Amino acid sequence: MATGEGWLLLTNDDGIEAPGFEMLVKALHAAGHPIVTFAPKSNHSAAGMRIQLGSPMPLRERHDLIEAWGLKGDAPVRLFELDGTPCDTMIVALDGGLARVAPDIVPRLVVSGVNLGPNLSQDAYHSGTMGAAREAGLYGMPAIASSFTSFETEGMERAVEATVMLVERVLPLLPKVAVNLCRPNVDMDADHVNPWPHEALEHAWAEDSIGAVVTAFQHGELMLNLNVGPDWDGSWSSTRLGTRWYRNAVRFEDAGEGEVATFRIGAASIDHSVVMNGDCDAVDAGSASLSSLPTWPATHPFALEEALLAQALRAGEDGWPLWLNRQP
Incomplete structure (x- = not known):
């Protein structure tokens, strides 16, 4: 049982009543985790x-x-729904909304999902699920995005199971309360921060690369993206983004x-x-794909150095990212 752990802040992009979200809330609650949702x-x-800039967004407790x-x-458990986008939910929750409606709750980790459908390759740019996790990272929160790679709900419990496993794998690496929520102190000299344009003779994090990756996750500079298929065989793979092509995506x-013309976007095939x-x-191949991804764009000061990101992608013998084997 995880009673006594810090609060998990949950969101998604399919809506609060989506099957994957309901299943994840139930599973994490059954495991004893305190949960608050802004979905x-x-x-x-x-x-x-x-x-949604400037638009009123009602918040309701469900x-x-x-x-x-x-x-x-x-x-x-507290369940809130916001009439807004996935990113709106994180901005509202983390930038004062949660403190206003539930002042005793300070989140420890953000989990976005479980999404119905894959978020692989360039989906990272389109996904609301990943967008919410990335927005949480911008606010200094460690965050996970989770997706079931089928568009049918059959077998979705496997993705929920994997998500709970991942949550319980990362929680020992996190303090009870997020250390960098709303970024109260901007440390441009932190070991994991990109030193460009200054060229260092050696990386500041060289003596403890795993520790630097863990710190980057704790501070929101690194996020995790999980994808689990209906044929998951129980194995794990530390992955980078692959190449996924949407063919004949526009229908006339x-x-x-x-009107001059009417179009509809929806790929006829994917390879x-x-x-x-x-x-x-x-x-x-049947594995759960777990990608360690930078939160910030490549030229941002908080973007991870390429060499440090390579360390984040290293896999242990169990297939998990090596840094998740770090002992707290």
Whole structure:
């Protein structure tokens, strides 16, 4: 049982009543984790990092779902829905909303998902699930994005199982309360921060690369992206993004009155090129794909150095990223 651990802040992009979200809330609650959700009221799949500037976004507490989902364990749970995008949920929650409606709750880790459908390769740019996790990282929070790679719910419990395993793998590496929430102190001299344009003779983190990666995750500079397929065989693979191609993504339809043309986006087929340690390849092979990804764009001061990111991608004998084997 995980009673006494810090609060988990959950969101997604499929909406608060999505099956994957319900299953994850139930599983984490059953495992004894305190949970608070700030999830979108409705489906915002493929919203990326879209936000609603200047628009009023009502927040409601869903007491009805606590009863409907049978959340009767000892671990505390609060379920909020926001009429906004996945990124909106994290901005509102972390930039004062959570403190306003539940001042006793300070999150320890953000989990976004479990998404219905894959978030592999360039999906990283379109995904609302990943967008929410990345937004949390921008606010200094350690974050996980989780997806089930099928568009059917059958077998989705395997992705939920893997997500709970991952949460319980990372929690021992985290303090009870996030150390960098809202980035109260910006340390440009931290070992894991990119020193460019200054050229160092050796990396500041060279003596403890694993420790630097853990610190980057704790501070929101590194996020985790999990993809689990319906044929998951129980193995794990530390992966980078692969190559995934959407073919014939635009459909042409009859134009309406006064319209030049009508289009609909939805790929007719998807294929990928083989990439060593790619996320698409790992899922195709039956593994759970776990990618350590930088939160910030490449030229941002908090972007991880390429050499440190390479350390984050190193796999242990069990297939997990080596840094997740770090003893707290």
